[in-house]
Amino acid sequence: MPEFPYSRLRRWPDVEADNLQAYDATDVLLVERALALGFPGEEIAVIGDEYGAITLALTDAGLRGIRVHQDLATGRRALARNAAEQGLGGSVSGYPDEDAEPRGVGGGHAAAGPDRLGSPTPFVAHELDGDLLTGARLVLLQLPKSLAELEEIADAVARWAAPDAVLVAGGRVKHMTLGQNEVLGRSFGRVQAERAERKSRLVVASEPLPAPTEPPFPVTAEHDGLTLVAHGGAFAGSRLDIGTRVLLEVLGVAPEALRQAQGPRGGWVAEPVEAAGDGGWVAELVEASRTVIDLGCGTGALAASWALAHPDARVIATDRSAAAAASARATAAANGLAGRITVTHDDAGSELADASADVVLLNPPFHLGTSVHTGAATRLFEAAARLLRPGGELFTVFNSSLGYRAELTRIVGATEQLHRTSKFTVTRSIRR
Template identity: 45%
Template sequence: MTFSFDALRRSPDVEGPGLVAVDAADRLILDESADARAGTHPERIVVIGDTHGALTLGAADAGARGIRVHQDALSGERALGRNAEGVGLVGTFTRMPLSPELVRDAEVVLLRLPRSLDALADQAGLIAHYAAPGVRVFAGGRLKHMSRSMNEVLGRRFGVVEASLARQKSRVLRASDPREGADPVPARADVDGLVVCAFGGAFAGATIDIGTRLLLAHLPEQMPNHGVVIDFACGTGVVAAELARRHPELTVIASDQSAVAVASARATAEANGVGDRVQVVRDDLLATQPDGSAGLIALNPPFHSDAAVTSALAPRFFREAGRVLRPGGELWTVWNSPLNYRGALERTVGPTRQVARNAKFTVTVSVAR
């Protein structure tokens, strides 16, 4: 079977105009790393941050096998799996968490630059600590999402950091000569009595964003007598931890598709002494939750798919919440007021009323039909 980037798809991730499965940065990373990969043992190639499989499958098409891959988003993992089946490259890679074993003795690392400098710092520290002394890192992205600070972050862990020429509004940073590395450690802060823990790249970091603050201030005092309580798209697990603190009888499910969010939410729950009552799940939407099983869901829906801003994400979350809520169950949602999600909530969940509103955000409660 002939490999073609044109065959790659984003599914099951959201698809639509301007949302692509492969871009110029993926192609440039592969081109810049081609000679290094050709001279490397095929099982010492690592891919980090591959959005939908272009880097992994491009390397596999060139002959690499046993590629170790870490993708933060579960939807990205599933897209890679589907794309591998579509182009006949199943079995060429192994999925791994962001851990020492991912990068141990690696000689070539292909890295899609994250938006978060803290995430890049975690990744660079891990590579420098555990990869082979001669490791070469090819870290690329779109120019509009890159900054000189990325060079500085890599420069703290590598003696040599060079930039490629730009091509099609993309660039690759080449890093080598690893210095002292480190394992990722979550940032930690006490915010109004709640300890927030965040590994690099978790939404809002070790803070509580203003939308979540508004939601927390207006969640109901009484929890449902029937059905589970879910912190949907939980991020660092702030809502789940606070609900578990307020209601000692309650067990809360904290769900997110992001590996770094899940790790952060577990750390937040443990730091607040509620780790035994917050069940953290890495899930594609709420796929592991049965129909009609939840009495209450709290949601601060995302509006980014990778680096792209899109309004197509939130309605998917609303539909999934409507499926999982039992009749009469409640979806408490906070959203940026100009997005005007109330109509979508009415259609996909049920009758919706405004609970609170400030200069930027709106909190609504929708009752499932």
């Protein structure tokens, strides 16, 4: 059998650059181990397959019925595109939305049309749930960055997979920690790290332990009147991260600045924030009754705070992480906002209409996976420019060392600094 052409895989629609690949040695090691173990495809689940390298290499080797979960919308679309270009299952546009008609098997989304070897369903996409894992005897995992995300995944495998299931997890040695072994040990009776190979390492977890009655995630935390709910893969968990808090304070909608309103609509309103000169605190920067998008929403802290402060606003929260989108939905519900905040799982708001927003709120990441790369923020700046109507406002918080002001001006429009500390800068950009 010819070797699978890993080098032909692409990251698209994620950021592409010479130093960013669509696969690594860990993918190859996981594929080699799966083929050596000889499980049929129907008994294999793949989690964290960033751009489809594991799933497609196994499919190319003749396995069918593989179940796959990817957290990121970009990864789901890359898998679809790579599958189509390799002739391994046609197009998979993504997983079904929460309210969409279920497709594929068990609520998942099967590959559309036969692959080049004639199989109608070479792999089936699922969320992180029982449909993904029930009956699975081999689970392949690209280790996530977050220990919380790993804990949620390990619990799910022990909870739903077969009693004799084996979890083979892998990662680049430089990013692996003993803490990962400890987390796996909470859900498995045996955890064995193997020798490093090609700068990657596999960890084999077996003998699943009885799962607790209640899963460890999502978790909930209170923040001065704002409730945050978080799944393991959501950035900052149930904490209110510092950058978000700074942006909320500048906008006058931080949790501690809110007081409950007793008007006919209920909800919350903002206490006034003292205005100052350039670079100081500002108040009432934007009108309340407008369409506001929390772009890259995480747990939905910005969206929920804005909706609580402005009962008449139309608020949309969107994130490319399924864990984040699920967390934002739960945050909205926990704050009595389920009917007022629309949450979408999407790549940089690509399914939202052009020029549909009056305001965009943004706390952009500066990592792509484990790589520090400004491309992630640039894509969101470009998305904000597309989503905003002319004259619309983008409020951004970022690490002061990154100096994004010139780029925001170039991509979006005239940008002013509203607040700056040694750690964070808040800017306001007007869509040209």
